[in-house]
Amino acid sequence: MSFARVRALVVVGLLAVLALVFVVVALVRDTQGGTGLAGGCPEGWPLADVTLREPKDVKINVLNGTDQPGLAANVADDFRNRKFQVKKEGNEKKQVDDVAVLRYGPKGVGSAHLLRAYFLDNAEYDYDANRKDDTVDVVLGNAFQQLATTTEVNQSLGDLGSPVAPPGSCPMPEDG
Structure with missing residues (x-):
């Protein structure tokens, strides 16, 4: 395997790992999960x-x-x-x-x-x-x-x- 091919695989691998980290962080920090549901509903509202x-x-x-x-x-x-x-x-x-x-x-x-x-x-x-x-x-x-x-x-x-x-x-x- 040539050096250029190894370098390309390393770059693609790093991009995949970064994308995975980004997706996990976005899901963990999601503040809109309960938006629109009754979780934030004031007391007594139907x-x-x-x-x-x-x-x-x-x-x-x-x-x-x-x-x-x-x-x-x-x-x-x-x-x-x-x-x-x-x-x-x-x-x-x-x-x-x-x-x-x-x-x-x-x-x-x-x-x-x-x-x-x-x-x-x-x-x-x-x-x-x-x-x-x-x-x-x-x-x-x-x-x-x-x-x-x-x-x-x-x-x-x-x-x-x-x-x-x-x-x-x-x-x-x-x-x-």
Whole structure:
């Protein structure tokens, strides 16, 4: 073996050892390990479930906030056809002028995020930190025309990114 080849192997070996040391130091000194989890959550703040759900795992109540009869039943059928679990349908007491209002609690954050895409992020959000169930109330408003298509939902989800814990709550640890 020539001297040049031995020298090249020594240099490559030293670079490999330095890279290994660098990786070990970076992992040991990592300060972001618990970022975003409930470890640094203030006392009394609710844990928000920020897991993006599949439609079959999302429970909703569809409410009609318009004077258009039968709107909640029609939209509830659309959601059922898209594999959502529709628990109730009915009428809202007061009129809603927006496209829709999504009412949810800490356990419904991921579900509400998915539903945002079905309204192309044009729905208003009504987060209630005291709500204990994982059901999302979908209140249809006067500006509602139709649910987004599958392609539009996928594009909207890409634009929305990952679910985020609402202000005043902490993301739930992944194993929790």
